[in-house]
Amino acid sequence: MLQLPFIKENKDLVIARLAKKNIDATAMINDVISFDEDRKRIQTNLDNTLAESNALSKEIGNLYKSGEAQKANLLKEKTSQLKELSKELSETLTAKVEALKELLFKIPNVPHEIVPAGTTEADNEETFREGDIPKLYDGALPHWELAKKYDIIDFELGNKITGAGFPVYKGKGARLQRALIAYFLDKNIDTGYTEYQLPHLINEASGIGTGQLPDKEGQMYHVGEDNLYLIPTAEVPGTNIFRDVVLSESELPIAITGYTPCFRREAGSYGAHVRGLNRLHQFDKVEIIRVEHPRKSYDALVGMVDHVKGILQELKLPYKILRLCGGDTSFAAAITYDFEVFSTAQDRWLEVSSISNFETFQANRLKLRFKNAKGKNELAHTLNGSSLALPRVLAGILENYQTEEGIVIPEVLQPYTGFKIIN
């Protein structure tokens, strides 16, 4: 949620920047400003009514004490009138505040100035590329064929137990999953992140805090009976640790990491591009989350990108980094860098990580603040990224590391898997 004072002071800038996300926000921004003016007017009115009523109450108390009950009773009549008026006013006020809030919830974050304009992934800007694309033997297979050939992932079994998009990992496949999780966590911990084990279900307030609710309700699995949601990413429970929290400045920066399964309904997306591990309803991910001082968040973003680079370098996977264009940048993000690994057998790039700076957008919803040097509460910046999401990394490994003898395990993973080849 954007900050109201920021919108008021930077109206034109906000509209211009949101145009990069292909949104004409003129009407919404004008409404926000006029709603707020209405709100202020009603509030003043209500405040004055309450002030009068408070003063009368005090007077009545004093009159009773001095034994002048008759005079007091006279005043009581007046307060009941004021009470009715204030009730009306406060109802009007609540309605206005709700309308304003609803509107603010609908306005996406303003993209950073270096975010390129654009509508589709074709407009994303490649900022870095590294790693050699391997030459595979004749008859190299896509990962879903490899999974079957070596019996390490069973998609049909998942269909039977749950449905499409819930694969079953078996034997060395399961062990490789566990190895990747442990390896990613260790890398993150070595860089200063503290490991957390987080709930896999979240309540409504948490969904609102990070922006999944109310807008993207349909993307999460919902447990109706208890009104809880299955997490679509560890970002949600991880960032909500800091909901309604006032930190001291010395506690910053905060860096946490956690492994969780992620659940996404991904309604309506079927076809060739979602085959195998490319898109799932349940997948594993190790997330990194940072809470930063506003002045330092962009340095932190660079640090996160470098960190993920280091992991992909160690895994020796060819990858590129994209600065997402406005149209591809998510609702809550001010800027996002995507990492894509080249999947040789599919001859396409697969997104394995997405690192974003949300600036104060989430913090404003969360009421995540810190006491600044002046002793005032100030919204912190939040950032997060995948470090890393498993399925597509796994797809990349299976496809790029395949040989006629079997799938060779990247060297850095071997201490974690306990084997060197899947055959």
Place this chain on the structure above:
RNA sequence: GGAGAAUUGGCAGAGUGGUCGAAUGCGGCAGUCUUGAAAACUGUUGAGGGUCACACCUCCGGGGGUUCGAAUCCCUCAUUCUCCGCCA
């Protein structure tokens, strides 16, 4: 799931109908002392709205009610603790 107790400022913790946005302690900030720091002492210190600044308004877990007036009484929900039940 059943019974009882509790939920107050960054933290701990008083406060049972008006003088309470709220004692006290810790922490934070500023100062005195000190070469500097610590200790000690002094002052200051909740959040949001509103205002040029005041005034003023709201907030004592969430929501609702009683009352001229609620942190304080009532209802309800959530959470925590104790006891019982169930259980990996």
